Amino acid sequence: MLRAWNRIARINQHRIFQWDLCSISSSPVSNTVWKEEEVAPVPDRAYYYHNRPEEGDSMYTVNVRAAPSRYYYSIFHKPLTEKFTRYILKKGRGDLADEIMCDTMRRIKIKQLTKYHNAPSEADRDDIELNPYVIFDKAMSNILPTLGLKTSTRAATVFHIPVPIADEAKFFMASRWVLDYCRGRRPKTPLSERLANEFLLAYNNEGNAVKKKQDLNRQVLANRAYMHIGWK
Template structure:
């Protein structure tokens, strides 16, 4: 048996055939399964007689699926990006405390407003402020590396919706970490959310730096096609 293995090894090496393994990612749920229901409204509705759910197998709900009325997938995604060392509960508590900082800051501005018209323009919901802050920090253009003739170029391209949200969340977390020792992370994060809501702060600065980098490398924009 050992001699046979040696002969096979010599044959493979002599013919210089690469030895590789193809990893296939198998899913537990194939085409026989259908997606589950994720909204509370759909769960309350009766299943019609001809619905495929009577005879089709249904996928199990994943950990992040939630039928709670206040569930926000953007907030959930942001929490997942904040997680370090698998401690998701800590990341969730940090964001909740950051929302409290946002709420206090907006309430302070609300009570300092001199007229009812100004008070009506101040948003008090921290989740709405958070969404607007992320939207204000989304870049229109991003940089990608393109290799041409052995040379690497920094090429500006239009950012997709998915990449816009990713960079905005990433920069907001980085801005929250750029703090002095006198502030906790959630406090700095809350202040950055409020600042980005008013088009200020570290998130907006990082967005502007990305746009300046794209402006500097606009001569290579044709390489993206």
């Protein structure tokens, strides 16, 4: 009985080894998708703008592979806007998240244009920003925290230690403050309307998300005496 089990184990092991060889082997179909002489694309629109091909350049003679769908070359694409759109996403509804973000930018544009046309003088109109992407970038920069707090327990005492935060963590915290506040406010109002109002308030250094940042800064200042604990 033991010999039979050992023989079955060796056969299965041989089959698994053969399957691994087949899985890592390159098939003729995968090799014919892209040829070796074709060049991979550069995922940077500014690279092609500053390096325009001239006659006799390799860009005229060498084929470039198709760019993956995750690369964007549109002049309207902004990495931070795309990242915030991914935070809006729920249950894999990327189309809905894109629609909400586009509607948010549209509402910001309409609100600023209305304010622009209702301005009493030309000097007041010059101070009104009409580009929704500029408003979004400045609003997020006003919400980004400078330092964070880390909880540490020493001798049954809990300390809140101020620590630096990575850039990605700062943007995630700011996005979470904005989305948590907007999702908890008046569900009959469209989310794009709530986001537009919050971004316009944050653009003027106001709003709930900015208050969250200010509260965190006050906590950091109150616990600055424990900063040396994080170095040990």
